[in-house]
Amino acid sequence: MTDMMAAPALLMGAIAVLAVGTFAFRFAGPALRSKITFPPRATRLLETASVVLLAALVVTSGLTEGGVFAGIARPAGVLVGGVLAWRKAPFAVVILAAAATAAVLRLLGVP
Amino acid sequence: MPMRSLWKALDRRLLVDATVMCAAVGLIGLSYGATAVAAGFPWWLPVVLGALVLAAGSEFLFIGIVGSGGSPITALLAGLLVNVRHIPYGLAVPDVLGHGWRRLLGVHLLNDETVVMAIGQEEMARKRAAYWACGLGILVVWPLGAALGGVIGTVVPDTNALGLDAMFPAVLLALILPALRERATLSSAVAGGVLALATTPFLPAGLPVLIALAGVLLSVPKSREEVAR
Numbered sequence: 001m002t003d004m005m006a007a008p009a010l011l012m013g014a015i016a017v018l019a020v021g022t023f024a025f026r027f028a029g030p031a032l033r034s035k036i037t038f039p040p041r042a043t044r045l046l047e048t049a050s051v052v053l054l055a056a057l058v059v060t061s062g063l064t065e066g067g068v069f070a071g072i073a074r075p076a077g078v079l080v081g082g083v084l085a086w087r088k089a090p091f092a093v094v095i096l097a098a099a100a101t102a103a104v105l106r107l108l109g110v111p
Numbered sequence: 112m113p114m115r116s117l118w119k120a121l122d123r124r125l126l127v128d129a130t131v132m133c134a135a136v137g138l139i140g141l142s143y144g145a146t147a148v149a150a151g152f153p154w155w156l157p158v159v160l161g162a163l164v165l166a167a168g169s170e171f172l173f174i175g176i177v178g179s180g181g182s183p184i185t186a187l188l189a190g191l192l193v194n195v196r197h198i199p200y201g202l203a204v205p206d207v208l209g210h211g212w213r214r215l216l217g218v219h220l221l222n223d224e225t226v227v228m229a230i231g232q233e234e235m236a237r238k239r240a241a242y243w244a245c246g247l248g249i250l251v252v253w254p255l256g257a258a259l260g261g262v263i264g265t266v267v268p269d270t271n272a273l274g275l276d277a278m279f280p281a282v283l284l285a286l287i288l289p290a291l292r293e294r295a296t297l298s299s300a301v302a303g304g305v306l307a308l309a310t311t312p313f314l315p316a317g318l319p320v321l322i323a324l325a326g327v328l329l330s331v332p333k334s335r336e337e338v339a340r
Contacts, residue, residue, distance in 0.1 A: 014183035014184060014186060015160050015163065015173075016163075018163075018186075018191060019163035021191045022164050022165075022197065023219060025191075025194050025195055025198050026197045026218045027201070029197070029200060029203070029221075030205035032201075033201075033202055033205035034205065046199065046202045047203045047204075047230055048330045049199050049202075049324055050230060051287050051300055052299050052324060053196050053324065056300075056326075058280045058283045058287070059304035059307055060307050060311050063308060067312050074276050074280075077274055082285070084285075090131075091132070092134075094281060094282075095285075099138075099273065099278050100274060
């Protein structure tokens with residue numbers, strides 16, 4: 001943390017650039033789409049692409065932390081949530097069950 | 112498109128789903144704020160970062176890198192890398208973002224949760240309503256959650272004990288499940304997930320998720336058959 005105390009300007013600058021850069025990424029997609037007309041098949045593939053990105057996020061954020069295995073409790077919670085969602089349980093139940101599963105497992109000493 | 116007709120498509124079910132989503136995001140915000148304060152940041156820093164960047168993954172990463180003594184430049188580059196996925200997101204849902212000055216706000220609201228809410232709806236009006244309700248809610252609850260998390264972070268140092276870390280993946284999984292019932296999309300998603308997981312130990316955060324995009328190739332032959340039919 002001494003880092004931040006030493007260079008608050010650098011830290012705030014990094015935050016500003018991250019904000020502007022992220023906004024530019026967000027802006028790029030719709031800007032491209034309004035310039036080029038995509039055939040319907042390409043449009044469907046783009047939507048598949050976002051599902052694939054989200055699925056990859058589920059897997060990586062559900063199973064790993066900082067590049068290594070995150071432990072049993074977290075993926076177990078996500079799995080319980082996923083099964084409930086598959087059985088068409090309400091969204092709130094899915095989320096709370098995921099968190100509760102992970103919390104209970106950790107309470108029992110499961111990492 | 113005037114705002115009034117935008118909200119007309121916001122029926123009870125959409126409203127409940129968006130509210131639950133925002134509640135979950137608020138809770139994840141608690142753990143984000145608590146994590147930041149535990150790493151030694153002042154309480155307002157994750158709030159400012161949260162409101163300006165509005166992309167949870169990159170913010171956790173940023174706080175984690177600087178908090179563990181890394182350079183803000185490294186944290187910036189890692190955060191940008193994690194956020195590149197917003198380009199394909201914007202390509203997928205350009206029509207929900209609004210027009211004119213409103214578009215600037217609409218673009219800022221583009222993130223994992225709003226995209227997943229939008230692609231989960233059939234008609235365009237419902238896509239727009241889901242996107243904006245969820246997005247505006249997140250714009251409020253994410254920084255708010257971070258502020259509260261910063262305050263309680265000093266009291267409850269380990270928010271993972273509450274299982275909050277399982278929420279974000281569960282939220283995304285629940286919302287992409289309907290799209291995964293289609294076989295071509297499912298094989299693409301599984302292939303992408305395996306690719307991302309296999310490369311995660313070796314690559315910087317953010318890159319594995321982009322490599323997963325190769326899984327989309329599995330959906331290409333299927334679409335060609337459909338055209339031939």
